[in-house]
Amino acid sequence: MDLFELTRRLIDIESITGNEKEAGEFLFTHLAELAGRHQGQAERMEVEPSRFNVFAHWGNPAVTLSTHIDTVPPHIPSREDEDRIWGRGACDAKGILASMVCAAAELLEEGVRDFGLLFVVGEEKNSAGAREAARRPRGSRFLINGEPSGNQLALGSKGALRYEIAARGKMAHSAYPELGESAIDKLLDVLQDLRAMQQPVDPLLGPGTLNIGTVSGGRASNVVPDRASAEVMIRLVGDPEPVRRAVIRTVAGRAEAQEVLCIPAVRLDSLPGIPTTVVAYTSDIPAFGGVWGKPFLLGPGSIHVAHTLEEHAPKRQLAEAVQIYKGMVKQLLAT
Numbered sequence: 001m002d003l004f005e006l007t008r009r010l011i012d013i014e015s016i017t018g019n020e021k022e023a024g025e026f027l028f029t030h031l032a033e034l035a036g037r038h039q040g041q042a043e044r045m046e047v048e049p050s051r052f053n054v055f056a057h058w059g060n061p062a063v064t065l066s067t068h069i070d071t072v073p074p075h076i077p078s079r080e081d082e083d084r085i086w087g088r089g090a091c092d093a094k095g096i097l098a099s100m101v102c103a104a105a106e107l108l109e110e111g112v113r114d115f116g117l118l119f120v121v122g123e124e125k126n127s128a129g130a131r132e133a134a135r136r137p138r139g140s141r142f143l144i145n146g147e148p149s150g151n152q153l154a155l156g157s158k159g160a161l162r163y164e165i166a167a168r169g170k171m172a173h174s175a176y177p178e179l180g181e182s183a184i185d186k187l188l189d190v191l192q193d194l195r196a197m198q199q200p201v202d203p204l205l206g207p208g209t210l211n212i213g214t215v216s217g218g219r220a221s222n223v224v225p226d227r228a229s230a231e232v233m234i235r236l237v238g239d240p241e242p243v244r245r246a247v248i249r250t251v252a253g254r255a256e257a258q259e260v261l262c263i264p265a266v267r268l269d270s271l272p273g274i275p276t277t278v279v280a281y282t283s284d285i286p287a288f289g290g291v292w293g294k295p296f297l298l299g300p301g302s303i304h305v306a307h308t309l310e311e312h313a314p315k316r317q318l319a320e321a322v323q324i325y326k327g328m329v330k331q332l333l334a335t
Helices: 003-011 021-037 094-109 128-134 183-195 240-251 315-333
Strands: 041-048 051-058 063-068 084-086 115-120 142-145 153-157 159-168 209-217 227-236 256-263 276-279 294-297 312-314
Touching: 003 021, 003 084, 003 094, 003 315, 021 041, 021 051, 021 094, 021 115, 041 128, 051 128, 063 094, 063 315, 084 315, 094 115, 094 315, 115 128, 142 315, 153 294, 159 183, 159 240, 183 209, 183 227, 183 240, 227 240, 227 256, 240 256, 312 315
Parallel strands: 063 115, 063 142, 142 294, 153 276
Antiparallel strands: 041 051, 051 115, 084 312, 159 227, 159 256, 209 227
């Protein structure tokens, strides 16, 4: 399969987080064939029942190309026009994955070895695949992680601090609200104060941000609600402790704040000849814990269309990424 055919084939296999098995089996078969032709090895790295990472390597993998198999919902089948490939995962991250596979195939044809491919599950939720890989390092000294960056090397990426905010109240007939206590009113007041919190600013990463992602609660329009909850994501640009304290102080006495996830902000390095940028999203890099080597972050496509109904990747950038990944592997192997 050529680059564009492989990208579309991957997009058309639905692999929303938790349902990566079919895509993983397809990748394992594809990489096992590539490994067989070039004296390499391919394996499934179990994460939990019916979920596994796929790892292939040739020689001693000093450099590893890695991205994630899973996508956010909903599944969107592929299509293409003259300039772009569309569909869920086109840029986040199945187009990236296809570019890495094609880069590996070309490197092997050129006689280059001592690198690997690692494709993980669960990045869009909790980095389960990367965390499992961190428990099973294979000697890699450099990790090239793929996320959409317009084929520019990211000098840094923001972290993430996610909370579930829950408010409790007392049910009553809505005609007599004074007999009850509205959990939704409590939650709305808390959320408004969270939105007003002053976020830190970093010279490289810029300001921290807060997003209220989901809100739910109540039982019926004529019932004073006894429960309400929200999911909040804060993009970190530095030490999470002051932000944690601010959240607890803001919520205290009115609701409960349960921390669900904390991913630190990261600073990354550049390589000669590759343009640089700064990104606001998180990646699997912190979950790898450094045990797969010094990390770099680069991939084709724009994060601005990821997670949208218009997700796509420019064909030109996908093809460019193949050559950029090849160049990075050669440069790092020579280090």
